[in-house]
Amino acid sequence: MSRLFANRDAALAAIVVALVLLIGLRSPVFLSPASIVGVLTDTSFLFMLTLAQMAIILTRGIDLSVAANVGLVGMLSALASRAHPDVPIVLIILMSIGLGALLGALNGALIAGFSIPPIVVTLGTLSIYRGAIFLIAGGAWLTSKDMTPAFIAFPKLSLLGAPILIVIAVVVSLGFWLLFDHTRIGRSLYAVGGNPVAARYCGIDLGRQQFFVHTLAGAVSGLCGYLWVSRYGIAYTDIAQGYELTIIAACVIGGVSIAGGIGTVAGALLGALFLGVVVNALPVIDVSPFWQTLISGAVILAAVVVNARGSRRVGKIILREARQKAAQGSAA
Amino acid sequence: MSAVTEPRYAVADRPPRRLSDLLLRWETILVGFFIVVFAINIRLSPYFLDAYNLSDATFNFSEKAILALGMALLIIVRDIDLSIAATIAVASLAMGEAAQAGASTPALILIGLCVGIVCGAFNGFLVTRFALPSIVVTIGTMSLYRGIAQVVLGDQALTKYPPSFQALGQGYLWRGLFPISFAVFLVLAAAFAVVIHRTTIGRKVFAIGANPTAALFSGVNVDGIRFWLFTLTGLLAGLAAVLLTGRIGSTRPNIALGFELEVVTMVVFGGVAIAGGAGTIIGVVLAVFVLGYTTFGLSLINVPGIVINILNGVLLIVSIAAPTLAKRLMGRRA
Numbered sequence: 001m002s003r004l005f006a007n008r009d010a011a012l013a014a015i016v017v018a019l020v021l022l023i024g025l026r027s028p029v030f031l032s033p034a035s036i037v038g039v040l041t042d043t044s045f046l047f048m049l050t051l052a053q054m055a056i057i058l059t060r061g062i063d064l065s066v067a068a069n070v071g072l073v074g075m076l077s078a079l080a081s082r083a084h085p086d087v088p089i090v091l092i093i094l095m096s097i098g099l100g101a102l103l104g105a106l107n108g109a110l111i112a113g114f115s116i117p118p119i120v121v122t123l124g125t126l127s128i129y130r131g132a133i134f135l136i137a138g139g140a141w142l143t144s145k146d147m148t149p150a151f152i153a154f155p156k157l158s159l160l161g162a163p164i165l166i167v168i169a170v171v172v173s174l175g176f177w178l179l180f181d182h183t184r185i186g187r188s189l190y191a192v193g194g195n196p197v198a199a200r201y202c203g204i205d206l207g208r209q210q211f212f213v214h215t216l217a218g219a220v221s222g223l224c225g226y227l228w229v230s231r232y233g234i235a236y237t238d239i240a241q242g243y244e245l246t247i248i249a250a251c252v253i254g255g256v257s258i259a260g261g262i263g264t265v266a267g268a269l270l271g272a273l274f275l276g277v278v279v280n281a282l283p284v285i286d287v288s289p290f291w292q293t294l295i296s297g298a299v300i301l302a303a304v305v306v307n308a309r310g311s312r313r314v315g316k317i318i319l320r321e322a323r324q325k326a327a328q329g330s331a332a
Numbered sequence: 333m334s335a336v337t338e339p340r341y342a343v344a345d346r347p348p349r350r351l352s353d354l355l356l357r358w359e360t361i362l363v364g365f366f367i368v369v370f371a372i373n374i375r376l377s378p379y380f381l382d383a384y385n386l387s388d389a390t391f392n393f394s395e396k397a398i399l400a401l402g403m404a405l406l407i408i409v410r411d412i413d414l415s416i417a418a419t420i421a422v423a424s425l426a427m428g429e430a431a432q433a434g435a436s437t438p439a440l441i442l443i444g445l446c447v448g449i450v451c452g453a454f455n456g457f458l459v460t461r462f463a464l465p466s467i468v469v470t471i472g473t474m475s476l477y478r479g480i481a482q483v484v485l486g487d488q489a490l491t492k493y494p495p496s497f498q499a500l501g502q503g504y505l506w507r508g509l510f511p512i513s514f515a516v517f518l519v520l521a522a523a524f525a526v527v528i529h530r531t532t533i534g535r536k537v538f539a540i541g542a543n544p545t546a547a548l549f550s551g552v553n554v555d556g557i558r559f560w561l562f563t564l565t566g567l568l569a570g571l572a573a574v575l576l577t578g579r580i581g582s583t584r585p586n587i588a589l590g591f592e593l594e595v596v597t598m599v600v601f602g603g604v605a606i607a608g609g610a611g612t613i614i615g616v617v618l619a620v621f622v623l624g625y626t627t628f629g630l631s632l633i634n635v636p637g638i639v640i641n642i643l644n645g646v647l648l649i650v651s652i653a654a655p656t657l658a659k660r661l662m663g664r665r666a
Contacts (some may be wrong), residue, residue: 062467064593114653117606121652123593127645147504233436237638245471252472259466290486290585294479300472304464 008255008307012270023281030284037163043276044169045070045224049243050250050272051176051265052217057207058180058193060260061118065107066221066244068129073100073225073237075133078235081151089150096196096226097122097219103129104218111214112207118214126244134237144233156233165227172220177265189213193260235316249296250275253303274299342418354568358603358655362618369622373629380629387509391579393502393624394513395572396591397617400598401517402565404616407599408541409558410608411466415455416569418477419584423447425481426488428583437497444577445570450531451477452566454561474592482585490583501578513575519607520568525613537561541609597648598623 023032031037039187057076077096081087103125110121157164180186191199192209200206224248229235256263275296282289354360357499373380399416406413423444427435430443451473458469503512528534531616539547540554548554577583604611623644630640 019389110649110653116649116652118655120600120606121649123600124645124649127597127641127648129643131638131645135642136637139636225590245474248471252468257433258468288483290482290488291479291503293475293482297472297475297477298474298480301458301469304468304472305462306460 007126009264009266009270012254012267016270016274019274019277022275023285026285030281035284037166038279039276040297041163041165043272046164046250046272046276047169047227047269048172048220048224049247050110050254050268052220053247054256054263054265054268055176055179055213056118056217056252057188057248057256057258058189058260058263059206060196060214061111061195061210061213062248062258063104063107063118063122063214063217065103065122065129066217066247067240068126068133069100069218069221070225070228070243071237071241072103072129072133072136073222074223074229074239075137075142075235077309078147078151078228078229079136081148082142082146082172085148087190089154092151092228093154093190093223094115094159096222098222100222100225101215101219104221105211105215107218108211110215112211114148115207118210130237130241133239137235137237138238142229142235146231147230151231155227165231167315168223168227171267172223173269180265185209185212187285190261193262195261246275246296249300255307257305258305271303278325335643340430354506359612359615359618360400362622366625368616369570369574369626371383372441373625373632375628375633379632381467383509385628385632386625387504387511387514389539389625390514390517390626393620394511394517394629395579395588396598397517397596397620397624398513398520398567398568398572398575398601399591399595400616400620400661401520401613402561402568403595404599404602404611404613405524405528405537405561406466407604407606408598408608408611409561410541411459411558411561412470413452413455413562413565414467414470414596415451415477415591416565416572416595417472417588418474419566419569420573420576420588420591421481421585422451423570424577424583424587425484425490426495427573427577429484430570431493434482437494437500440484440494440497441500441574444574444599445567448565448566448568448570448573448629451457451562452569453459454568455557456562458642460555460559478585481587485583485585490651491581493578493581498578498581501575513579521613521617528613533557538609541605543609572579572659592643594644598643601651624657 020031020076024134029035053063053066073096076099077092080095081092107118107121107125110116110125111118118207123196132202140268155163155165159167177269180189188209191202191204192206196206228240251268252271252274253274254256254269256266256268256271278295279292282295352433403413426447427440427444430440435443453472455466458464458473459466500512504510505512505515528537536547536557539552541556544554561615572588576588578588585595598619599611599616600606601623602616604616611646622655626643626647627637627640630643631637
């Protein structure tokens with residue numbers, strides 16, 4: 001369970017609860033069950049994509065192309081549904097997951113195959129995937145009129161009394177928890193991020209892990225791509241643009257270390273929830289949505305500074321001793 | 333009988349420079365790219381090879397090119413600054429508000445530069461004081477700075493700028509052939525090249541990038557230099573804000589949106605190692621020209637900007653993958 005809960009996760013949970021209660025104090029409607037379900041439904045994309053990004057960041061990587069992947073697969077799924085209206089929705093969803101995985105695998109192959117830093121590859125594929133949306137759709141907007149009723153209806157379904165988006169997010173989260181905490185692959189991800197050299201000596205291949213996490217993140221992005229387009233009933237070139245940074249922000253707030261090897265499922269989910277609550281609460285408490293960017297920036301900075309205090313100077317003991325000796329030497 | 337004692341250790345001389353070394357340098361390859369881009373563009377459009385068009389094309393990349401100089405140094409010391417575009421937004425906002433209040437052009441320039449310095453120094457302070465990864469810090473400050481512009485401006489725009497201020501971003505130095513912004517970039521690039529490649533400061537910068545710990549033990553003030561590089565990059569962002577705001581004559585909350593990734597692309601395409609410790613200013617300058625004139629040539633034949641972005645993305649990946657691929661192919665042959 002150590003990777004599901006950590007002390008700082010409890011602190012973050014307390015902060016999120018306090019935030020929700022504070023907002024509820026100002027406008028009690030925010031605490032109504034309908035509102036809470038609404039916030040969770042809105043945040044379900046962020047939950048899934050944050051966990052996918054976390055898997056990559058654990059291996060010291062980063063993926064800037066996830067949002068472009070979401071947009072491209074979303075557009076493809078909408079086009080596919082328009083071209084073949086009688087294809088069952090399950091097939092469309094499976095196709096989206098597959099296409100997303102393919103785009104992610106391309107990232108992974110470039111990163112692992114050519115030993116290119118993930119930030120460079122995904123910076124490149126971000127432009128490529130985003131441009132591809134424009135090319136395949138000719139710059140057109142697809143609205144709900146272009147989509148079949150079944151395509152639109154799926155994200156509005158309920159399962160066990162909960163919106164299906166929340167159910168999917170829960171299932172995906174459980175999957176990531178099982179992966180990180182209960183499989184050999186998960187442990188390898190932490191090992192690679194914690195110390196790549198040591199991991200190599202233990203027989204863990206960095207390239208294989210990189211390929212795996214990027215493909216996995218691609219599959220999750222593909223799923224989110226279909227869900228995003230069908231939920232909002234619109235597909236266009238700039239869909240989900242800039243969302244990659246929101247996802248990374250959620251990871252950082254959730255205590256996933258950008259230096260790799262550190263992070264918990266609960267932390268990542270709480271980081272995503274924090275941003276989700278902020279975004280949804282602003283209109284409720286009559287704050288202009290223009291504040292959203294500023295607040296998330298301030299929260300990211302606060303989160304990294306607080307995290308740094310806990311983990312600073314670990315592994316730099318020799319250097320610190322050298323510095324102290326130098327200081328004593330100059331004082332004497 | 334005097335025995336000639338062989339020296340116990342032999343230090344080999346550096347092997348003589350061969351022509352193939354020069355030809356395989358990334359900068360040489362970039363010159364090749366540059367020639368190819370020009371040749372293709374001349375074939376594609378009769379309007380490309382025109383002194384006025386070629387000089388006006390620089391308006392579209394000079395501001396980003398100025399930012400690329402600072403970003404190159406940051407990447408060489410293993411850092412990165414993703415907040416530069418947002419810094420431009422804040423600096424432009426401050427200048428816009430001051431212009432509304434009737435500030436003169438010199439005052440506006442000073443305000444723009446100072447806001448840039450403050451934003452950059454804040455990044456540098458957070459990164460060095462708390463030993464934080466710069467990518468995370470600057471993603472945070474990117475939201476923070478951009479957020480300030482959004483909160484203050486909302487959906488409004490500031491458009492009241494004195495003509496002499498706008499002339500900075502739109503004007504020419506010589507017969508309508510030499511845009512001011514381009515001249516600023518060239519002067520800065522020359523200064524950067526000298527400082528980085530010919531002074532001890534530059535030597536220290538590369539030392540930090542190659543091995544920060546070894547640099548620290550060699551007496552280099554690692555955190556001090558990193559702090560000043562962030563501040564310098566902020567200053568360049570302030571300068572870019574002056575030129576950009578003057579050029580488009582307005583400040584909107586989304587000004588310069590997305591510049592940071594284009595600038596990183598320029599720097600990495602210019603051969604600066606993303607892992608730090610290697611790179612040249614001339615490489616970055618060449619990359620600026622290759623990317624800038626690719627964009628210009630394609631837009632002349634009406635290719636949409638987003639499609640040009642695809643090409644830039646492919647160029648970025650191919651340029652990084654090519655050396656590895658070449659090495660592997662050669663290894664197989666041997």
